[in-house]
Amino acid sequence: MNGNYIFSLITVVVLGLLAFFGTTVFGLQYLFGVIVPYACVIWFVFGILKRMLGWANSPVPFRITTTCGQQKSLPWIKQNRIDNPSTGIETIIRMILEIVLFRSLFRNTKSDITASGKVTYIWEKWLWVGALAFHYSFLVVIVRHMRFFTDPVPYLISMLEYFDSLFKIEFVGEVVGTSLQIGLPGFFISGLVLLAAILFLFSRRVLISQVRYISLPADFFPLFLLMGIAGTGIFMRYFSKVDIISIKELTMGLATFCIPDGAVLAGLSSVFYIHLFLVCILLAYFPFSKLMHMGGVFLSPTRNLPNNSRARRHINPWNYPVKVHTYDEYEDEFREKMIEAGLPVEKES
Amino acid sequence: MNDKLKVIAGLIVFFAIFSYPFWNNIFNKENPEHKPVLSAEAEKAKECVRSKDYMTKEHMQLLDIWRDKVVRSGERVYKYGNGKEYNMSLSNTCLGCHTSKAEFCDRCHDYASVKPYCWDCHIDPKENK
Numbered sequence A: 001m002n003g004n005y006i007f008s009l010i011t012v013v014v015l016g017l018l019a020f021f022g023t024t025v026f027g028l029q030y031l032f033g034v035i036v037p038y039a040c041v042i043w044f045v046f047g048i049l050k051r052m053l054g055w056a057n058s059p060v061p062f063r064i065t066t067t068c069g070q071q072k073s074l075p076w077i078k079q080n081r082i083d084n085p086s087t088g089i090e091t092i093i094r095m096i097l098e099i100v101l102f103r104s105l106f107r108n109t110k111s112d113i114t115a116s117g118k119v120t121y122i123w124e125k126w127l128w129v130g131a132l133a134f135h136y137s138f139l140v141v142i143v144r145h146m147r148f149f150t151d152p153v154p155y156l157i158s159m160l161e162y163f164d165s166l167f168k169i170e171f172v173g174e175v176v177g178t179s180l181q182i183g184l185p186g187f188f189i190s191g192l193v194l195l196a197a198i199l200f201l202f203s204r205r206v207l208i209s210q211v212r213y214i215s216l217p218a219d220f221f222p223l224f225l226l227m228g229i230a231g232t233g234i235f236m237r238y239f240s241k242v243d244i245i246s247i248k249e250l251t252m253g254l255a256t257f258c259i260p261d262g263a264v265l266a267g268l269s270s271v272f273y274i275h276l277f278l279v280c281i282l283l284a285y286f287p288f289s290k291l292m293h294m295g296g297v298f299l300s301p302t303r304n305l306p307n308n309s310r311a312r313r314h315i316n317p318w319n320y321p322v323k324v325h326t327y328d329e330y331e332d333e334f335r336e337k338m339i340e341a342g343l344p345v346e347k348e349s
Numbered sequence B: 001m002n003d004k005l006k007v008i009a010g011l012i013v014f015f016a017i018f019s020y021p022f023w024n025n026i027f028n029k030e031n032p033e034h035k036p037v038l039s040a041e042a043e044k045a046k047e048c049v050r051s052k053d054y055m056t057k058e059h060m061q062l063l064d065i066w067r068d069k070v071v072r073s074g075e076r077v078y079k080y081g082n083g084k085e086y087n088m089s090l091s092n093t094c095l096g097c098h099t100s101k102a103e104f105c106d107r108c109h110d111y112a113s114v115k116p117y118c119w120d121c122h123i124d125p126k127e128n129k
């Protein structure tokens, strides 16, 4: 038992219960279906603006050349142009590769002690694999969700749905006494990969003692939140079933600013409201948490600055004229006293 | 010196993508009608194979179970609460009552962006007449 994750888990459960009782007992469908989503989107936009503009106003430091390859040097020494770029375009390539392939994570190592008592470093690639699986399935799920916000649904989104459900997972039968049917609606592989990747990233934080030691509620909370979102999504698509047409009437209403009448809102399942509320919490939490690495990764100073300190002079941006008192001036000021005290001076008078 | 201009350019791109659901619908006219229309046959029958709520949410599950029963165990008769018996057939039973696929099934499906692959093999009796 660890207070850090129990606390986060309880928070997410309480938030889910809030949406559940809010819509089933107190009839607050309008609050959870319209007011909270709009409020959270506005909060998200202003939060992102505030954080990014705060960062934009910070001075860019000197080149931080934590490089992973040979720097541009003499002509017969081969430069590693992507890992140690010296021009803008090479740096852009390094940034793109960092953002789409997580190359820094790829280099992740783990220290261990061998049988003979020596320290070794092992290439640890599972974090990289888990992170890639998580981020890409998350992206696919979000893009697919655009079918709720567009009418007619663009071809590219239908295409993505088609490929995502191309791998048919089908089952009709009984599991522990209840009949279970999976296969229609088509099974989206990305939803499953998303949940599996979150569970993997979570178990990593719990099972590896060093990682557990540095994990805080701020690390567990987003994981539980996403588990809740993906879990409720999968639950309502394949198990509890929801009325997609009415949901789309609400989501289209939100996107076009003409909210459908109360009967549509009242008819929606509470699982949907839990799903939506947890997404709203995620949006609201996003700008003020570690999730801001989405914007922050673009500003990584060790990745987005070309290593050209030897070719170009970089003036410290926060230099101001410093008041100096040179030795000549010092001697001018104290010459007589120095001569009196017998100290050596450079000019006699 | 700082990278304010680049950050602002990035923010503009981000918000242009993020607000996609809002601006996309300004340029696209919504499908005028997505509510399914009940055919004369269905109106006469008054009720579906199961309750309306179940049909709206779970008709694909029902179809899958029908398919399984027919193809795997050779049962062709479906009985449920209301005591009526139905022949478990997609083209004959469902489309026999919901006679216009285009005005019933397809309206919903186009709206929700679902494209059942069933029609690769099964026929819409109307279309082929």
Ligand code: HEM
Pocket (backbone or CB within 6 Å): A138, A141, A142, A144, A145, A148, A185, A188, A190, A191, A192, A194, A229, A230, A231, A232, A233, A234, A235, A236, A237, A238, A242, A244, A247, A251, A272, A275, A276, A279, A282
């Ligand atoms: C962070 C954003 C979100 C994530 C990660 C997420 C995740 C998921 C997942 C994993 C599923 C299971 C089915 C699938 O793989 O597509 C799902 C289904 C669903 N989600 Fe979301 N969701 C998000 C936002 C939303 C929003 C904003 C809405 C609507 C306002 C929404 C409405 C739904 C509905 C209606 C389903 C059921 C789909 C069906 O039955 O076909 N989700 N969600």
